[in-house]
Amino acid sequence: MRLRSIALYTSLLFAANLGLAGSLPGTPAGWLAGVLGGPAAAGPVDWQGARDAGLTKLTDGVADVPDATFTDADGNPVTLADYQGKALLVNFWATWCAPCREEMPSLDKLAAERNGDDFQVLTIAAGRNPLPAIRKFFEETGVTDLPILLDARMQLARGFGVMAMPVSILIDAEGREVGRMIGDADWASPAALALVDQLRAPD
Numbered sequence: 145m146r147l148r149s150i151a152l153y154t155s156l157l158f159a160a161n162l163g164l165a166g167s168l169p170g171t172p173a174g175w176l177a178g179v180l181g182g183p184a185a186a187g188p189v190d191w192q193g194a195r196d197a198g199l200t201k202l203t204d205g206v207a208d209v210p211d212a213t214f215t216d217a218d219g220n221p222v223t224l225a226d227y228q229g230k231a232l233l234v235n236f237w238a239t240w241c242a243p244c245r246e247e248m249p250s251l252d253k254l255a256a257e258r259n260g261d262d263f264q265v266l267t268i269a270a271g272r273n274p275l276p277a278i279r280k281f282f283e284e285t286g287v288t289d290l291p292i293l294l295d296a297r298m299q300l301a302r303g304f305g306v307m308a309m310p311v312s313i314l315i316d317a318e319g320r321e322v323g324r325m326i327g328d329a330d331w332a333s334p335a336a337l338a339l340v341d342q343l344r345a346p347d
Contacts, residue, residue, distance in 0.1 A: 189342045191323060197335035204323040209315060210303025214268055217275060217292040224300075224315065231263045231344040232315040233331070236270045236295070236306050239277045244310045247328035248285045254331040254340065255289040262317065263344040265331075268293045270301040270309060314343060 191204040213221045224232070235251055237244035248267070255265040267290045269278055278292055295301050304313055304321070312331075314323040322343070330336060 189322065189339065194335055194339045197338065198333060199325065199329060199335050199339065201327050201329070202323060202325050202339075205321075207321040209313075209319060209321050210300055212295075212299035212303045214293055214295040214300050217294075222293060224319065227264055227266070228319060229317055230261070231317050231340075232266055232313075233264075233340070234266045234268060234304075234313040234315060236268055236301050236304070236309050236311045236313075238269060238271055238309050239273050239281045241309045243328040245281070245285060247310055247331070248281075248287055248290070250330045250332040250336075252285075252287045252289050254336065257332075257337070258340050258344070259289065263340060265289075266291060266293060268295050268300065270295045270298050270306065272296065314339075316343060 189204070191202065195202050209224055211223060211225065213223055216222055224234070233251075233254070235247075237248065251265055251267060259265060269292070273294060273296070275292070275294075278294075281287075282290070282292070298306075301311075304311070308326075310328050312325040312329065313321055314325075316322045
């Protein structure tokens, strides 16, 4: 059954590339085609489309974000307000977290492909994560485009209600939480790239 689903999605994606996705507006392929280069790129985020396209654990809902302070690798204070005007993917992780190790390379690839004036990936190590351990983790997972940020007292993580890791919080350009993923995800997948493109597009 899984193989049949993969084959179906592959066929739909080929149809999208051939310009046939417009006749399939309710399918994951139609959603991806519109976001990844079609005229429907701007506008509200299609959360259900993202779930249907593979981000099954994604939830959505608007909420205020906490104003707790975290730090950069040099110990300087940082807040999410410092990124005002950008859409953000804020990922809480830890060096001892096995799913974080699996997820981190895709976050690095997302940052390399999408970070800019309108979007930023922030990876925040929550809890006790010594800098040498973080640097070793990044080296072992091949990370080159992600920041070292620390929430040692877990003030920001607790403000978001993070109970386990990894958790990724999606924040719009107005500084509101609009979605989250509990658990790891492939953030370099076509579904994730399409979601980010919608998040950073103007309404």
